[in-house]
Amino acid sequence: MQELNGVLLIDKPAGWTSHDVVAKLRGILRTRRVGHAGTLDPAATGLLVILVGNACKASQYLMSQGKIYEGTLRLGRVTNTQDADGEILEENPVPADLSPEKIAEAMRAMLGDQYQTPPMFSAVKINGQPLYKMARKGQETEREPRFIRVSSFEMLGAELPEVRFRVECSKGTYVRTLAHDLGRRLGPGASLTALRRIASGDRRIEDAVTLEALQAMSPEEIAQRLIDVRSCVPSHAL
Numbered sequence: 001m002q003e004l005n006g007v008l009l010i011d012k013p014a015g016w017t018s019h020d021v022v023a024k025l026r027g028i029l030r031t032r033r034v035g036h037a038g039t040l041d042p043a044a045t046g047l048l049v050i051l052v053g054n055a056c057k058a059s060q061y062l063m064s065q066g067k068i069y070e071g072t073l074r075l076g077r078v079t080n081t082q083d084a085d086g087e088i089l090e091e092n093p094v095p096a097d098l099s100p101e102k103i104a105e106a107m108r109a110m111l112g113d114q115y116q117t118p119p120m121f122s123a124v125k126i127n128g129q130p131l132y133k134m135a136r137k138g139q140e141t142e143r144e145p146r147f148i149r150v151s152s153f154e155m156l157g158a159e160l161p162e163v164r165f166r167v168e169c170s171k172g173t174y175v176r177t178l179a180h181d182l183g184r185r186l187g188p189g190a191s192l193t194a195l196r197r198i199a200s201g202d203r204r205i206e207d208a209v210t211l212e213a214l215q216a217m218s219p220e221e222i223a224q225r226l227i228d229v230r231s232c233v234p235s236h237a238l
Helices: 018-029 051-064 100-108 129-134 175-186 211-215 219-225
Strands: 007-014 034-036 047-053 067-075 077-079 088-092 112-116 146-159 162-168 189-199
Touching: 007 018, 007 051, 007 211, 018 034, 018 047, 018 189, 034 051, 047 051, 067 175, 100 146, 100 175, 162 175, 175 189
Parallel strands: 047 189, 077 189
Antiparallel strands: 007 047, 034 047, 067 162, 067 189, 077 088, 112 146, 146 162
C-alpha cells in the first residue's frame, strides 16, 4: 500500500474507545502514523476525525474545532458516571408539571461561555493518573474547572422521562455533564443514555465511513477516502 496522508472520517461504533479505533486503523492502513482529533466516550457513536501520516501535524488545530452532538438523556436517574454505564445513585420522580417549555427554557439558560468541572469518570489526568482510575477505587479529588462554550442546546423531542437534544459546543465539553447539570436545574436529576457526534468543525457524519466498510475497500479506494489536510486547516497550522 502506498504511503497514506490525510484526514479520514470514521463513524465510530458504540463500545469502542477512540484508541481502539486508532489501533484498528493502524492495522487496516498498515501505518503507525494514525491519530484522532477529539475523543469520543466508548458508549458514544459518530464522527471521529482520524489523522493519517503528515496530517498528524494538524492535530492541535483540528482538535480545537467546535463539535455538534445529538443525544438522549433520562430525567430522574443520576449515575456516578453521568451516563447509562454507571452505578445508579438516585431514582427520582419527574415532576408532573415539568413541561417541554420548562425543559427548553432550562436549556437556554445553559448557553454561553462558562466553566465546567470534568467528571471523575474521565480521562483527564491529575499528577499523571487518569481520573477514572481514581474513581474506580472510590476516590474523588478536586478538579480544575475548564472553560467551555455552549453555542446551542435545543430539545428535539420529549417523551418523559426521556429527552432528545442537540448541542453545539466547544472542544473539551463533557455532554454527559451538561445532561447531569440540566437534570439538577430541573430538579429530578438526569443522566445521558445515548450520544452521537454529527459534526466536528466543517466535517459531517454523512461523509464518514464505518470500520467494516473501510476494511472491505481496496488500497486505492481507501486512498480516495482521504481528505487533503491542507483543505481542512490554514497553512500556518501545518
